[in-house]
Amino acid sequence: MSSGNGGCPNHILLLALIFALNFTFLSGLPTLSESGRRRRLFSVNDSGGHLDDTVRADPLDGLKKYRGGYDVTNKHYWSSTAFTGFPGYILAAIWLFSGVGYGGFLLVRMACCNGRKKANIRLPCSNNCHLWPLLFAVFFTVLAVLGCGLVLGGNAKFHSTANTVIDIIIDTADEASDTIYTTTGAMKEMSTSLGRVTGNSQATRFLTSTSERLDKQADDIHRQAAKNRRLIDKGIKIVYIVTTVAISLTLTTVLALLALGVLKFQRIARILIVLCWIFTVICWLFFGIYLFLQNFAGDTCTALKGFQEDPYNNSLSSILPCDELLSAKSVLSDVSAEIYDMVNEVNLNISTSYGSFVQICNPFSPPPSHDYQPWDCPPSSIPIGNIPRMLRLLVCPDDAGGETCNGGILVAANEYYTVEAYTTSIQRLLDVYPGMESLVECQTVKDAFGEILESHCGPLKRYVRIVWASAAFLSIVMAALVLVWTVGAAHSLRRHSGGSVKPQDGGRPSETIESGVTKDETFEGSEYH
Template sequence: MPKSYGGVLVPFVLLLISTNMVAQKSLVFGLIDGDDISRRPDPLHQLKSYNGTYNLGDKHYWASAAYTGIHGYAIAGIWLLFGLGFGSYILFKYFHGNSTPIVEYPPSSYILMFSLVVLFTILAIVASSVILAANNGFEHRVERLRQTIFDAGGDTRHTIRRVIKVLLNMQTLLSPYNSQADQMLNVTTHRLRRGSITIQQFVDKTRHTSNEAIRTLYVANIVVVTINLVLLVTALVLLVWHWPLGFIIIILCCWILTTLSWVLTGFDFFFHTFAEDTCSALEDFQQNPQNNSLQLILPCAESGTSDKILVQIGSTVHNFITQLNSKLREVQGLGSNDIGENSSGTRGVCDPFSGAPNYIFTADLCPKDTIPIGELKYVLSRVTCYGENSTGNCAGEGRFIPQASSVILFAYTQSIQDLIEIFPDLLSLTQCSKVKQAFANILQHQCRPFRRSARILWSSMLSLSIIMVLLVLTWIVKAHQETGRSFDTCSIIPKSA
């Protein structure tokens, strides 16, 4: 190898080795940190450990996750500084007239360098094509995952609003007769409103932030890779036509694009880390919803407290219907057919709850000889003695319940009916059923392709960045090799050779 040829190539080989060492070291530490979020350095806290969990609302989480892509940012900085230094050296030599003496190379060296340029160019084009496909796949996967999570939050919020509406109706019915129930319903509706507002704030904030981040990364990958593809094809054309100035401009532009590709390598690794964190958080949520960072954004009631509340509701409804049926049997014993006799015997009000101690809700298992409590109001209307009727007339018509008592009884029966209707919603909220179903869908059908697309995007961008470093170095050696020589169009070997 001629002396001047080696003098140009050796510094770049050393740079390539050092940058790859930095990449491998940072990659190892990035993977270690990815397995334990709390051990990641936090740039917003003087690079001390994050000491937190997966939390989309915490800027320190985002900063520590973004820091996992430090290998890409660091190599981008080294590559840019080396480019500035090398460019300054070339300009210094050019303006001071220190030209390198022309050295004759054997024809095989021209063929070798041209072959390397073509090889690295083809590899770069292939890597760019993989990036474009992986970029589209990743954007589709993350959008689908985001939508599933937001839909789960939206469904939960709609359920809460439906429950609040029913509770307000119950509060209106019972407030004149039961101040304790009115106060309890008032406290419950306020808590549900706060939960609904928390979910809505999370959805609004995170939807906008995540959409901007994903869209920015998607567009940046497309723009950098597309421009890089155009420059690769242009460089081949200029290399065959042997236009030195245009080739130098291409090298300069590709140097800048290589810097950007290393930056995007860091960002793509950051989103790869985010994909791993997200799926791990969902797995933890499925195992323990109450002790999980997602509890802050999609709150679920504590299992112990919620079970007690549900049992208390079941006990209240069961005892009320039991007493009501007892009274109905007394009335039927007096001979009133309007209260509920049929061909199969005496009917009572359907009790959807089993007895103590669990009070299990079984809405669809009511006996055929019972009626829903909601239909009791029609029975009450037939046996109620209204104000315009005299007591004698009422007795003759079988209307033995005073209007005031009938109104109170109607309020309680309607409230119990409302409570029965929303009990499945209460059960869903306390058990986080819709959220768990959505997350189970993600874990079963989305997490694996989501992780895979993020990994392919990052690894293909890393491959392109390494290939572009090799290609730019080869271009520089090729440009130095052709300096001061005359070529025929589409010729690889110069005329002087």
């Protein structure tokens, strides 16, 4: 009888200690910040070949080819990827300098010709002469409105999809830290329970120090996730707001220019032409920026696909260091094997001492897999977490007194409370075991990235392609529209700078105008208000 009473609690105690002591190996894992400094790049395989398309000219390195692969922590990756939008940047610069040059030419011309009046001969102009510029202006204005709508719609869709992708990634990191917090909570409870019955033993010190180290790692993951969420959200929001505001102002300006041009408010119209010129520069810049974002989105989706194939050799492990959790994976496997062996040993001890009237549920499958599957236990078996309840029905601690024992087997109070504390704590650890297994196997990240690849990568690349293509279309239309209005304004200014002489028509005497315009003017020959 004594061997049975002592053997069962001691074996369960040993089972708990093995689980607790094995977790101390996790304390040797590097933190996220350490792993970030030693992460391996996904883009380079063992043969040195690139699996992605990140070999690009790097302006920070004299336009030499960047060959470092997809690495969001490398400034050379960012500079080489941002440089892919150079067609938009160059066109924006050309348009800007051409506008500045033309404006300077007009200022010099005005300064040189100031005070010099030149009589110009007004040639007769047919109705078509005035109608065609107006038709071109209306036509390009309609196209500009269409282009603005495409950019605004695509930008809104891109912003929404990008936010969804970022939320999935950051929530995955938060879920990882929550899993660690849940595990350390169980370990702390186990340490507290053990401390009540054994005092400040080696096991309690191990549990306390290990839980503190794991808490620090979870804090680091949570802190980095929160920081990255703020930075990325801020960046995406800035791009979205700037694009929306600029394109909305462009839309307003081109409509106002058409209205004021037709109504012959030419001085205000000239100011709007200058604004349209500036907005055209901005549209070219948007074309380059979103072309860069499309390449970045493509790189990211390619990296996510590579992560699905090999999560242990990928720069995306900055979110979760899967490569450095390999050691924890072996520890977790050892823990499951030890628990399996110890539960079998306890059951053998119970069978030897008391017969097979009751067995403890072994939550792990036989070797070599040792899968966690508590649902496969026989219906008559007792889960480890129910052992305290069964003990209360069968035995009593020797400090309980005869009034509360009700005929149960009297056992040492220390052994009774030790078994009760450990079995409860072990069950809590077993409850979080699936989460820890998923974390160590990087299944959490695989599932999250799989969702992004399946549901969001396609729309993300499609919407950013719509934005840059629409921005390019809008830029071309704006350039044509500005040229139409600029030519019209220059022609009008040339016709009415100084005096003008109208030739005789049908034998009528000519009229000389000192300043101003005649009443026959329409689209180009209108009076400047």
